[in-house]
Structures are given as structure tokens and as C-alpha cells.
Amino acid sequence: MRETSPIDLLRQALPGLPPRLQAAGRYVAQHDFDAATRSMRDLAAAAGAPPATFTRLAQALGYTGWEALREALIEARRGAGGAPYSARARRNPGGDLPAAMLAADAEALARLDPAPVAAAARALHEAPRIWIAGFRSCRGVAQLLHYQLRLFRPDSVRLIGGAGPEDLDLGALRPGDAAVLISFAPYSRAIVLAARAAREGGCTTIALADRPHAAMAEGAAHLLRFDAATSPGFFPSLTGALALAQALAAACFALGGEASLVRLRETEARLAAIAAYTPEQDLPS
Structure with missing residues (x-):
């Protein structure tokens, strides 16, 4: 070496x-x-x-x-980049860390720009299929967006790597599909490969990223930026990413109008039929 x-x-x-x-x-x-x-x-x-x-x-x-x-x-x-989180831990301020983290997240949320969300939601609404990619710490954000979109688009939303090897999903990307890519620095190799496959597959790409020059955001049609670095905690904050994902799902639902509402009601009826939720009267007092 x-x-x-x-x-x-x-x-x-x-x-x-x-x-x-x-x-x-x-x-x-x-x-x-x-x-x-x-x-x-x-x-x-x-x-x-x-x-x-x-x-x-x-x-x-x-x-x-x-x-x-x-x-x-x-x-x-x-x-x-082998210790991106422990290095942050050494910079943590003293005093009331939870209060400082919540305050930083509140400030970061106030800086989010809603305008790009509306444009990105329209791209999702118009796409025949939606693919969502988020790996490692961003997997939870990707799963949340996947879940919420499937409530009213049950047959056209896929989580990359959710039901099998990622490469099989990447090979199924087609022109006209929309791909949502979620990540922050340091970027995983998997998200960079997913972004490249989406570009080469002719997809409309939507990047939820912390930087405009992020490798996984290169060539994206829509960029939704969140602040991951200002949290005083040892781990970068995903609060902004979660907020953007929920706003994106809600805006996409609204664009679907009555058709989205019908599909949502059908999903709710199916969940009720299989007793997906515990009735409140059955909960222990």
C-alpha cells in the first residue's frame, strides 16, 4: 500500500x-x-x-x-469514509443534546422547498411504473415512500431490492418509468449503480439528496434537497428526507383525484377484511 x-x-x-x-x-x-x-x-x-x-x-x-x-x-x-458517524460523535456539543437535535431538525424542515415536490409528484403521477431506491440508512425512507404510494397505486410501485436481488430490478427499468433515488453523503455504491441504471434505462429520475452535486443525483430530472449534516447528533438527520417522501406521496395522491381515492378505499377495505388492525375495544385498558 x-x-x-x-x-x-x-x-x-x-x-x-x-x-x-x-x-x-x-x-x-x-x-x-x-x-x-x-x-x-x-x-x-x-x-x-x-x-x-x-x-x-x-x-x-x-x-x-x-x-x-x-x-x-x-x-x-x-x-x-470508514468512520463517518464516530467522527461526528466527537464533535457533539455538551448540554442538552436531544433539545439541540430537535431544534436543528425544526430549522432544517423550515428550509425545505415545496416547489420541486409538486413537479416531482407530477412525474410520478404520469409514470406507468415507479421504482424506489434507498439503501443502508436510507432504506427506511424508501420503504415508507413505497408503502404510502402502494396504498393507492398497488400494482405499479416497486422497491428496488425489496423482493429479490437488486440487479434483477435494475434490469427491469424501462423508458417512461420513474425512479426515486434517496441518499446522503457518504453515498453507497448501490445507490450510484441504481442511479446509473435508471439513466441508462431512460427513466425519469427524482433524487432526494443532501447536495446538488451528489453522484446519485447526476442527470436527475427533479432534485429534492434535504439537510442531513447540521444535526448535532452522531448520525446525520433523515428528518428532512422523511418529510419530503411524505409530501411527495401526498402530492401524488392529490393529482390522482377520484381514482386515487377509490383505490385507497379499496386498499383500506382489503386491510379491514383481513383484520390488519386491532380494534380499539380489544386493546388492554
Whole structure:
């Protein structure tokens, strides 16, 4: 393992590189996450350079080729991002932490922009099928949105990876479908792959993300931003993501009008018929 990180090595080598390799090197240094997660061909297209330029750049830095440099970038990010939560815990303020967390969440909710939600809801309403992707800590947000949408669209909403391997769902994405992608930094490899599959599949993508330049939000038709970083707790806050997911489901329901209401009533009747809920009179006093 190299003692110097690949990005530091790159920065040190930049002055002595030819102009074309300098341009490619600066792009890698500024977009190290993309360099670690995208193919060389995709990265070259985004940088506006021939793919061979990145091979020559890697070799100029002492690597056998681009894949060797890419593996070093992945390893460097793994080391830097291996403790995203414990590092936050060391920065926690003293005093009344619960009160500080609730206050931070309230302020973050007040900053949410409702305008993009309406446009994204229309895209969901018009799509024949809706796919929802959220992994790791964002899985709960994805499951909530999936549940609420299925109450009035029971046959056209799917949770990616919910009933089998994720790759089978990603292979089923089709033009005209809508894909909702939920994540915050550090972004999981699974959500980046889902975003790429949605783009390549011709889906209308809706990203619930913490940053406009998030890798999983690239090319998204709609971006719903939430603040995950200002919570003083050890774990980034998902309150904004949950609020956006619920607002998105409610707005989609409203666009469906009477048809959505009919399907919701049918779902409720079915749940009642199978005794999904415990009658209040049966609860212990």
C-alpha cells in the first residue's frame, strides 16, 4: 500500500505533467468520487478527454494503468469514509443534546422547498411504473415512500431490492418509468449503480439528496434537497428526507383525484377484511 494517497501523489506530480495530463489530473483531483465509482469511459466523457489520457495519467503516476489508480482511489475513500458517524460523535456539543437535535431538525424542515415536490409528484403521477431506491440508512425512507404510494397505486410501485436481488430490478427499468433515488453523503455504491441504471434505462429520475452535486443525483430530472449534516447528533438527520417522501406521496395522491381515492378505499377495505388492525375495544385498558 502506498503511504502517500493517490490524490496527494497526483497533486505533487501535476506541475511536471504534460498539459493534457495536467487537465485530466485536475479533473480527477476535483472529482475523486466519480473517478472511484465511474468507468474510465464515462469519466473521460465527463472530462471531455480521450479515455487513453487517463491510462497515460495513471502510468505517469507510477500505476500499471487506470484500473490500478482507480483501485487506489477506492481504497483511499474507504479509509477516509470508514468512520463517518464516530467522527461526528466527537464533535457533539455538551448540554442538552436531544433539545439541540430537535431544534436543528425544526430549522432544517423550515428550509425545505415545496416547489420541486409538486413537479416531482407530477412525474410520478404520469409514470406507468415507479421504482424506489434507498439503501443502508436510507432504506427506511424508501420503504415508507413505497408503502404510502402502494396504498393507492398497488400494482405499479416497486422497491428496488425489496423482493429479490437488486440487479434483477435494475434490469427491469424501462423508458417512461420513474425512479426515486434517496441518499446522503457518504453515498453507497448501490445507490450510484441504481442511479446509473435508471439513466441508462431512460427513466425519469427524482433524487432526494443532501447536495446538488451528489453522484446519485447526476442527470436527475427533479432534485429534492434535504439537510442531513447540521444535526448535532452522531448520525446525520433523515428528518428532512422523511418529510419530503411524505409530501411527495401526498402530492401524488392529490393529482390522482377520484381514482386515487377509490383505490385507497379499496386498499383500506382489503386491510379491514383481513383484520390488519386491532380494534380499539380489544386493546388492554
